[in-house]
Amino acid sequence: MGTANYDLVVVGGGAAGLNAAFSCRERFPEKRVLLVDRESEIGYYRTLLPMFMAGNLTEDKLFFWKPGDDENLDTRLGVQVRTLDRTAKSLTLDSGETIGYARLILACGGHPVVPPVFERAVTPEGVFPVRGLSVAREIKDWLPDHRDIVVLGGGLVGSKTSVFLRLAGFGVTLVEKESHILPTVLSADTARPLQRHLENMGVQVKTSTTIDQFKADGNGAVTSVRLATGEWLPCGTFLVGIGSAPDLGFLQGAGLVEDGELIVSPTLQTVDPEIFGVGDAIYIRVAGGDKHNPWTWPQAVNQGKLAGANAFVTSPVPLKRTTRVNAQNIAGVPIMILGGPGVGSSVEARPGPGDGVWREFFMHDGRIVGGALVGDIAGAGPLHFTMAGGEDVSEVADDLLVPRTRAFGASAWSSLGQARRATIIPAKGNDGC
Amino acid sequence: MDVIAVHVDRCVGCKTCELACAVERGSEGKTLLSAVREAPQPQTRVRVEGAGGVSFAIQCRHCADAPCLDACLTGALARDAATGLVRVNDDRCIGCWTCVMFCPYGVIFPWPERKLALKCDRCMHMESSACVDSCPTSALEIVNVDKLADAMAEKRRSAAMAASGIAADGAVLLDLAK
Numbered sequence: 001m002g003t004a005n006y007d008l009v010v011v012g013g014g015a016a017g018l019n020a021a022f023s024c025r026e027r028f029p030e031k032r033v034l035l036v037d038r039e040s041e042i043g044y045y046r047t048l049l050p051m052f053m054a055g056n057l058t059e060d061k062l063f064f065w066k067p068g069d070d071e072n073l074d075t076r077l078g079v080q081v082r083t084l085d086r087t088a089k090s091l092t093l094d095s096g097e098t099i100g101y102a103r104l105i106l107a108c109g110g111h112p113v114v115p116p117v118f119e120r121a122v123t124p125e126g127v128f129p130v131r132g133l134s135v136a137r138e139i140k141d142w143l144p145d146h147r148d149i150v151v152l153g154g155g156l157v158g159s160k161t162s163v164f165l166r167l168a169g170f171g172v173t174l175v176e177k178e179s180h181i182l183p184t185v186l187s188a189d190t191a192r193p194l195q196r197h198l199e200n201m202g203v204q205v206k207t208s209t210t211i212d213q214f215k216a217d218g219n220g221a222v223t224s225v226r227l228a229t230g231e232w233l234p235c236g237t238f239l240v241g242i243g244s245a246p247d248l249g250f251l252q253g254a255g256l257v258e259d260g261e262l263i264v265s266p267t268l269q270t271v272d273p274e275i276f277g278v279g280d281a282i283y284i285r286v287a288g289g290d291k292h293n294p295w296t297w298p299q300a301v302n303q304g305k306l307a308g309a310n311a312f313v314t315s316p317v318p319l320k321r322t323t324r325v326n327a328q329n330i331a332g333v334p335i336m337i338l339g340g341p342g343v344g345s346s347v348e349a350r351p352g353p354g355d356g357v358w359r360e361f362f363m364h365d366g367r368i369v370g371g372a373l374v375g376d377i378a379g380a381g382p383l384h385f386t387m388a389g390g391e392d393v394s395e396v397a398d399d400l401l402v403p404r405t406r407a408f409g410a411s412a413w414s415s416l417g418q419a420r421r422a423t424i425i426p427a428k429g430n431d432g433c
Numbered sequence: 434m435d436v437i438a439v440h441v442d443r444c445v446g447c448k449t450c451e452l453a454c455a456v457e458r459g460s461e462g463k464t465l466l467s468a469v470r471e472a473p474q475p476q477t478r479v480r481v482e483g484a485g486g487v488s489f490a491i492q493c494r495h496c497a498d499a500p501c502l503d504a505c506l507t508g509a510l511a512r513d514a515a516t517g518l519v520r521v522n523d524d525r526c527i528g529c530w531t532c533v534m535f536c537p538y539g540v541i542f543p544w545p546e547r548k549l550a551l552k553c554d555r556c557m558h559m560e561s562s563a564c565v566d567s568c569p570t571s572a573l574e575i576v577n578v579d580k581l582a583d584a585m586a587e588k589r590r591s592a593a594m595a596a597s598g599i600a601a602d603g604a605v606l607l608d609l610a611k
């Protein structure tokens with residue numbers, strides 16, 4: 001097959017890749033852009049898949065973009081990138097085509113980790129990873145006849161999937177290998193009441209264990225899985241929602257991957273300044289050596305936009321925020337996750353008025369580095385930006401910890417400079433303002 | 434772009450704007466008497482904030498580079514092409530509250546009973562804005578943000594502004610410190 005050349009090639013048409021392509025097209029209208037994705041459909045909200053699988057959302061609401069609207073934005077869909085040759089500045093696709101690039105953006109996302117038990121055997125029917133639309137469609141069609149579901153992974157994807165499926169009336173068991181759900185973002189104290197909330201809505205939660213065996217029927221469909229504790233869980237559907245390790249095989253030998261990780265600078269450049277990385281596929285190394293990746297939708301969009309705008313400038317701009325914040329509405333209980341506990345951070349927590357209202361911060365040197373608001377999320381936005389700005393809040397932490405319905409208590413309001421928030425019209429004749 | 438701005442020296446913190454917004458934009462009945470009896474209770478999109486003797490009404494700034502637009506997980510938040518205002522398409526909002534978390538001004542409000550994120554759209558489909566019309570002290574006014582920005586730039590050159598070290602980020606701002 002042939003060869004084509006583009007100014008910019010984007011590998012992956014998820015949130016990060018698509019926004020990178022859009023922003024490059026907007027910023028540099030003369031540049032020709034190609035998007036490659038192994039899925040045959042792109043331009044949808046991955047975040048809505050749990051609702052879609054559960055049958056609570058029509059397909060038209062999933063999409064925000066369809067290919068073909070922009071003649072300078074080409075796509076190759078349903079094809080996978082196989083290799084990268086940095087010297088020739090070209091990619092090969094599994095269709096046989098070779099694509100030359102001037103700039104490259106790697107936005108290949110993450111993939112669920114298949115548990116070892118299924119690697120040793122032929123994967124039975126009814127076992128699905130939760131990640132893409134085509135599989136989500138299969139799940140949606142499979143579920144009505146296989147209503148007992150085991151979800152593996154009590155992280156954000158697994159918990160969210162369990163909630164939406166349970167709300168739709170399915171039988172759901174959630175299996176998490178750590179001692180509590182959402183282990184990377186919540187302390188055990190905060191996770192426990194949430195876990196109880198899940199249990200109250202009918203989700204069975206099994207922690208500190210994993211799956212080590214399965215049984216299938218004569219048609220090769222899964223009928224039950226066994227926990228490491230020996231307990232068998234009958235299930236017609238088994239959903240894998242763990243891990244989001246990117247599939248970086250196609251970068252082998254290209255010299256971009258360090259210990260299995262694709263690392264970029266705050267300007268989102270890899271060691272090769274003409275190659276950028278964004279979204280779930282990457283880690284950002286900030287000054288001081290710390291590595292971050294928020295692995296959330298807002299960050300993927302934000303990083304994509306920045307990489308697209310940085311692609312052809314001589315002085316690329318660094319990313320403003322690398323906060324790993326995330327919001328979840330767990331069946332009526334709102335939670336705001338400000339980020340997981342970092343090394344050496346202390347926990348400051350405060351129960352609120354009434355059951356199920358709780359705030360906790362992970363603090364380091366007087367700064368908030370993570371935490372969560374549970375049940376009452378008032379003021380979460382300003383709090384997020386206070387944290388992102390790295391402000392020392394030791395004086396007002398107590399006040400910020402108090403759950404409330406107004407955005408700010410008095411002391412926080414003045415000390416955080418919230419007076420700057422409104423568009424304020426100066427008083428007439430008051431020059432000093 | 435036209436946005437709602439506030440005269441801090443006129444705002445007395447009476448919250449009439451909150452009531453007017455909730456009744457006009459949040460209720461079925463459109464009168465205070467019927468609105469108070471509605472369930473779920475009508476919510477306001479403007480909030481009066483303040484401390485230390487200063488108060489002001491605040492609502493969505495319709496930021497130029499709005500973080501909430503990047504954050505929306507469902508496509509519910511979008512900028513209206515004609516007016517430049519950021520609005521919520523109720524049909525697409527699922528109440529995940531991610532935008533709430535990404536609003537630096539704290540002016541997107543969760544409305545759990547309706548599973549909707551609530552924010553000011555400047556009453557864009559109405560002749561005028563409920564909060565502006567109702568303010569008893571005329572503290573709220575619709576201004577053109579670009580013109581105001583010019584006026585601010587002028588002001589900012591003054592020594593007083595420089596000394597107070599104000600940094601405008603996303604919104605047009607003037608310091609309160611005298």
Ligand SMILES: Cc1cc2nc3c(=O)[nH]c(=O)nc-3n(C[C@H](O)[C@H](O)[C@H](O)COP(=O)(O)OP(=O)(O)OC[C@H]3O[C@@H](n4cnc5c(N)ncnc54)[C@H](O)[C@@H]3O)c2cc1C
Binds near residue numbers: 042298300
């Ligand atoms: C079910 C689910 C629910 C979620 N809910 C939330 C939520 O509530 N809030 C939140 O903030 N985040 C949520 N997330 C996370 C969020 O969706 C991701 O952080 C975001 O989608 C990452 O975007 P991305 O573009 O980096 O990767 P992706 O969206 O994964 O896109 C990567 C794309 O690259 C393609 N690709 C990979 N390798 C190749 C290759 N070699 N060749 C060609 N194409 C390739 C893939 O097919 C894919 O389309 C959720 C994720 C899932 C799966």
